[in-house]
Amino acid sequence: MYGYEITQKVKQITQGELLLKEGALYPTLHKLETDGLLETSTTVVDNRVRKYYSLSENGETEVVNKLQEAKNFIRNLELLLKLNPSLT
Amino acid sequence: MKLTEEQLAEVRIYIFSAPRFRETYNELYDHILNALEEMDGEFTIEFVRQIVKNDFGGFDKIVEQEERYQKQVTSSYKRLLRIEMLNTFKFPAILSNICVLLISIGFYAYGIKYGINIKPLYRALYIISLLPVLVYIYKRFVADRKHIKPSIKYDFLHHMWLLGQFASQVILILFVYKSFVTIPLHIQFMILSFSFFAVSVFVRAFVKLYKQKISVLAV
Numbered sequence: 001m002y003g004y005e006i007t008q009k010v011k012q013i014t015q016g017e018l019l020l021k022e023g024a025l026y027p028t029l030h031k032l033e034t035d036g037l038l039e040t041s042t043t044v045v046d047n048r049v050r051k052y053y054s055l056s057e058n059g060e061t062e063v064v065n066k067l068q069e070a071k072n073f074i075r076n077l078e079l080l081l082k083l084n085p086s087l088t
Numbered sequence: 089m090k091l092t093e094e095q096l097a098e099v100r101i102y103i104f105s106a107p108r109f110r111e112t113y114n115e116l117y118d119h120i121l122n123a124l125e126e127m128d129g130e131f132t133i134e135f136v137r138q139i140v141k142n143d144f145g146g147f148d149k150i151v152e153q154e155e156r157y158q159k160q161v162t163s164s165y166k167r168l169l170r171i172e173m174l175n176t177f178k179f180p181a182i183l184s185n186i187c188v189l190l191i192s193i194g195f196y197a198y199g200i201k202y203g204i205n206i207k208p209l210y211r212a213l214y215i216i217s218l219l220p221v222l223v224y225i226y227k228r229f230v231a232d233r234k235h236i237k238p239s240i241k242y243d244f245l246h247h248m249w250l251l252g253q254f255a256s257q258v259i260l261i262l263f264v265y266k267s268f269v270t271i272p273l274h275i276q277f278m279i280l281s282f283s284f285f286a287v288s289v290f291v292r293a294f295v296k297l298y299k300q301k302i303s304v305l306a307v
Binding site: 003030031045 | 111114115117118119121122123143144145149153156157160161163164
């Protein structure tokens, strides 16, 4: 996927609730690319160069790790929010 | 909205001066056109101004991010080069290293026993260390001559040719021209043999990295 496509996809999936700003997205994509977690390729579309991003092998492994971290975080948050704090 | 050729040129002129490198420029241009295609109405350059300001935080932020990206790319390639150099000590590349090491030891043993003029050998080493310079010049001024903006990867090539030149100049000044230091001949041979081996590892790693990563640049 290319950068603009990613922002639109996130907007579509979250029905507009989550808006990824390009000022935050592109630096993140570039950092992931230089860390070896993303691979890039370019093609010419409508007389302009388009850069596509995809997960590298290391990136796919990292996604599994990060998803597990996110699940653990959400579970812990749910536990905390269910607590009734005592006033005594 | 679908833009005419004149309008596209207007967009290109508007964003041209801010990004230094063509990767940033291409990505910015593609993004702006994608955003404009989703909009309705008549084109004005004000739309582009708004996209740059709202989506990217303005040209200053774009330039700031580009500088950060350039440093990340250079750092990443240096790390990859170090990994490639270490990979020359893994099988099967280590076989080449063993051959070069044996040749280097041969230089040393023959030179000590028979005494040879080492200046041509240092000059040969200097010429080999010119490879990154030649690659940089070829890439920048021949292969990519049709591109107006330079590539963000040139900074890494620039560092590499500077490193090679600096190292070879130090060797030449200290050991070939004997301006500052008098060194026994057998030590000179040892330094020459080791330098030959080290430069061989560096050049082979550089060539592999260049073929895999650097020669493939944006169209």
